[in-house]
Amino acid sequence: xxxxxxxxxxxxxxxxxxxxxxxxxxxxxxxxxxxxxxxxxxxxxxxxxxxxxxxxxxxxxxxxxxxxxxxxxxxxxxxxxxxxxxxxxxxxxxxxxxxxxxxxxxxxxxxxxxxxxxxxxxxxxxxxxxxxxxxxxxxxxxxxxxxxxxxxxxxxxxxxxxxxxxxxxxxxxxxxxxxxxxxxxxxxxxxxxxxxxxxxxxxxxxxxxxxxxxxxxxxxxxxxxxxxxxxx
Amino acid sequence: xxxxxxxxxxxxxxxxxxxxxxxxxxxxxxxxxxxxxxxxxxxxxxxxxxxxxxxxxxxxxxxxxxxxxxxxxxxxxxxxxxxxxxxxxxxxxxxxxxxxxxxxxxxxxxxxxxxxxxxxxxxxxxxxxxxxxxxxxxxxxxxxxxxxxxxxxxxxxxxxxxxxxxxxxxxxxxxxxxxxxxxxxxxxxxxxxxxxxxxxxxxxxxxxxxxxxxxxxxxxxxxxxxxxxxxx
DNA sequence: TGTACATCAGTGAACGCGCGTTCACTGATGTAC
DNA sequence: TGTACATCAGTGAACGCGCGTTCACTGATGTAC
Numbered sequence: 374x375x376x377x378x379x380x381x382x383x384x385x386x387x388x389x390x391x392x393x394x395x396x397x398x399x400x401x402x403x404x405x406x407x408x409x410x411x412x413x414x415x416x417x418x419x420x421x422x423x424x425x426x427x428x429x430x431x432x433x434x435x436x437x438x439x440x441x442x443x444x445x446x447x448x449x450x451x452x453x454x455x456x457x458x459x460x461x462x463x464x465x466x467x468x469x470x471x472x473x474x475x476x477x478x479x480x481x482x483x484x485x486x487x488x489x490x491x492x493x494x495x496x497x498x499x500x501x502x503x504x505x506x507x508x509x510x511x512x513x514x515x516x517x518x519x520x521x522x523x524x525x526x527x528x529x530x531x532x533x534x535x536x537x538x539x540x541x542x543x544x545x546x547x548x549x550x551x552x553x554x555x556x557x558x559x560x561x562x563x564x565x566x567x568x569x570x571x572x573x574x575x576x577x578x579x580x581x582x583x584x585x586x587x588x589x590x591x592x593x594x595x596x597x598x599x600x601x602x603x604x605x
Numbered sequence: 606x607x608x609x610x611x612x613x614x615x616x617x618x619x620x621x622x623x624x625x626x627x628x629x630x631x632x633x634x635x636x637x638x639x640x641x642x643x644x645x646x647x648x649x650x651x652x653x654x655x656x657x658x659x660x661x662x663x664x665x666x667x668x669x670x671x672x673x674x675x676x677x678x679x680x681x682x683x684x685x686x687x688x689x690x691x692x693x694x695x696x697x698x699x700x701x702x703x704x705x706x707x708x709x710x711x712x713x714x715x716x717x718x719x720x721x722x723x724x725x726x727x728x729x730x731x732x733x734x735x736x737x738x739x740x741x742x743x744x745x746x747x748x749x750x751x752x753x754x755x756x757x758x759x760x761x762x763x764x765x766x767x768x769x770x771x772x773x774x775x776x777x778x779x780x781x782x783x784x785x786x787x788x789x790x791x792x793x794x795x796x797x798x799x800x801x802x803x804x805x806x807x808x809x810x811x812x813x814x815x816x817x818x819x820x821x822x823x824x825x826x827x828x829x830x831x832x833x834x835x836x837x
Numbered sequence: 838t839g840t841a842c843a844t845c846a847g848t849g850a851a852c853g854c855g856c857g858t859t860c861a862c863t864g865a866t867g868t869a870c
Numbered sequence: 871t872g873t874a875c876a877t878c879a880g881t882g883a884a885c886g887c888g889c890g891t892t893c894a895c896t897g898a899t900g901t902a903c
Contacts, residue, residue: 398880429881432881433880433881441857499790500649540814543784543787543813546787547780547781547783588827590817626846627846654888664847665847669846672891
């Protein structure tokens with residue numbers, strides 16, 4: 374059948390000869406968006422500036438993304454996909470031991486955030502994304518699922534009770550998310566000289582933090598004050 | 606000496622008779638700002654809208670805050686002050702035991718965020734605040750100091766080594782900050798139905814999370830693999 | 838107690854700007870025959 | 871291989887809007903004498 378899986382001469386497209394048709398405008402716009410987000414934050418993003426940086430008239434993006442919200446939503450969804458990929462690959466590469474896997478996933482979460490702060494911040498931004506967008510939701514859920522699965526394995530291996538799994542999940546997620554957020558926002562150095570310096574320093578700091586956290590995630594719940602109250 | 610500590614007839618001011626002079630415009634603008642931040646997020650804040658809600662011409666705020674950045678910075682600084690107050694009072698009210706105090710401080714951090722999401726989000730926003738502002742910096746540092754002190758007491762009581770205190774601090778701070786951020790942003794319910802429902806539910810969930818976290822913060826470091834490498 | 842004056846706090850008109858959106862258009866590309 | 875045609879992708883001018891800032895002004899308040 375003609376037309377099926379026909380290669381679209383990707384090299385030509387990448388070369389992006391400066392003709393009337395850009396050839397790779399979609400990607401160029403996403404790159405421009407990342408640039409702007411890094412430089413100015415979400416606040417500073419405008420569709421016109423984005424088009425300007427991609428070297429195209431300001432009406433052009435509409436053909437690919439509809440409007441600004443559409444472009445940012447697409448960008449955020451890509452971020453979730455990549456984050457999930459990194460988390461999965463780090464998990465696969467880790468020692469075949471549940472807690473090591475969980476730590477690897479957490480570290481991947483942080484490393485993605487430090488390596489792609491524009492993506493990370495946008496992914497968790499309200500108000501400029503289309504939260505109803507199907508691919509955004511799906512990518513976000515997939516990301517969370519990887520963390521959840523890793524924790525589930527730890528729980529199984531340590532015979533942890535099911536009832537406090539959600540709390541453990543929240544703790545794990547809060548810790549990596551909070552760490553990434555604080556470092557990216559520069560709060561650590563600002564508030565009182567916790568030096569998380571460059572991304573490398575910060576990544577190493579995250580490893581320390583995760584090493585402290587991991588035991589708590591794998592630990593059986595504190596024994597209830599054995600007297601009184603029958604178990605239900 | 607006349608003019609010293611003269612009361613400025615606070616009641617009259619609060620009453621804010623609708624004359625030419627507003628009488629309590631500063632407060633009215635800050636209240637309006639909070640309203641806007643809650644409804645629209647930082648994105649949606651404009652000085653003109655703020656003046657509008659305060660019932661005043663759009664040039665009026667300049668007399669009190671200079672410009673939009675000044676107003677938001679003042680609002681954020683107030684947030685840090687109030688957060689610090691809450692953390693301190695909860696710490697004072699807690700059982701006289703270092704770990705209980707630390708947990709109380711962490712819970713206060715989360716509760717403030719849940720109770721004043723507009724403040725919380727703005728306090729950690731980049732780009733629209735004057736990060737160099739002295740009172741903003743001071744209030745932020747004071748807040749962090751309370752958490753740091755509480756952790757310090759735990760470390761002393763448990764004879765924890767000094768070298769990993771920064772990592773413990775980061776873990777504690779990351780966890781409460783991440784938790785608050787995720788809940789406020791609505792990620793918890795969105796990503797996979799961790800139900801943190803209303804603020805009360807969320808506060809209770811935070812208590813569970815802190816109960817899991819606390820032991821890790823007070824636990825002595827994992828014994829190093831005793832063989833090899835002399836201690837330095 | 839009264840008067841003059843300085844300062845403070847708010848007004849409202851005007852400005853220039855960049856934004857998002859729309860629209861008729863046109864060049865380029867791909868497909869049918 | 872050529873031709874006609876539909877569709878796609880980008881242009882550029884125009885629009886109306888809300889924004890921040892400036893400025894001359896004025897009403898209200900407080901102080902000196």
